[in-house]
Amino acid sequence: MFLTIEGIEGAGKSTFIGLLEDELVKRGVDFLRTREPGGCALGRQIRPLLLDASQKVSDRAELFLFLADRAQHVADTIRPALERGQWVICDRYADSTIAYQGYGRGMDPEELQKLNDYATGGLWPDITFLLDLPAEVGLGRALARNGREGLTQSEGRFEAEALAFHQRIREGFLARAARWPQRFRVLDAAQTPDAIVAQAMKHLEPYL
Ligand code: T5A
Numbered sequence: 001m002f003l004t005i006e007g008i009e010g011a012g013k014s015t016f017i018g019l020l021e022d023e024l025v026k027r028g029v030d031f032l033r034t035r036e037p038g039g040c041a042l043g044r045q046i047r048p049l050l051l052d053a054s055q056k057v058s059d060r061a062e063l064f065l066f067l068a069d070r071a072q073h074v075a076d077t078i079r080p081a082l083e084r085g086q087w088v089i090c091d092r093y094a095d096s097t098i099a100y101q102g103y104g105r106g107m108d109p110e111e112l113q114k115l116n117d118y119a120t121g122g123l124w125p126d127i128t129f130l131l132d133l134p135a136e137v138g139l140g141r142a143l144a145r146n147g148r149e150g151l152t153q154s155e156g157r158f159e160a161e162a163l164a165f166h167q168r169i170r171e172g173f174l175a176r177a178a179r180w181p182q183r184f185r186v187l188d189a190a191q192t193p194d195a196i197v198a199q200a201m202k203h204l205e206p207y208l
Helices: 013-026 040-050 059-083 094-104 111-118 135-149 163-179 193-207
Strands: 002-007 031-035 085-093 127-132 184-188
Touching: 002 013, 002 094, 013 031, 013 059, 013 085, 013 127, 013 193, 031 059, 059 085, 059 094, 059 111, 094 111, 094 163, 094 193, 127 163, 135 163, 163 184, 184 193
Parallel strands: 002 085, 002 127, 031 085, 127 184
Antiparallel strands: none
């Protein structure tokens, strides 16, 4: 089972995955939690290049850094875990590239779909949970958290973008969910974390 979690900034993915892990442990599921960017050794070197707000990165360079991170992550981490029979729970994956670099930055989503196919060798998730909420709510949460944790400069390049950018990304995710309804499960991320996870577990019940 290859499970990805997607959403705009501050949608609550990390919080959600933490609670989901607890539920899966209770049910004896053998899983690997990972994330993008930065889910493998090479990716951990790429991640600061992408997220540091003081870096000036062109749109195309940004795209290919995310794709390089993903290609290596699939090869080193995701495929081996799936081949061992583990579930893989990945915080962001190819849908993020199409939402952020496509709908957010204005690159052609169809081209990005093909590039992701190439980078991943055609590996797409079995289920994608989209944590959906208004961009201003998510951004407000993310900025408050970054302020508390002092991440503004070193990991805040995307949070520093204008609200309209994040609204386009939300619309992009929702457009993808409408296009692939069998893969996507859209969860209302304005609920409490416990309520969101309870809803997700109902979707996973058939696979447990
Ligand atoms: N990106 C990534 C691309 O542009 N293209 C790509 O291909 C990929 C893979 C990654 C950045 O890179 C971009 C997207 C991102 O901008 P990141 O540091 O990994 O950066 O950041 P994010 O993935 O955005 O994750 P965040 O950590 O910012 O957000 P989360 O995980 O969604 O949110 P979380 O759980 O930390 O929660 C944020 C705050 O809200 C609270 C939490 O306590 C926390 O303070 N919260 C809630 N509050 C109320 N109700 C709830 N249900 C809540 N859930 C959490």
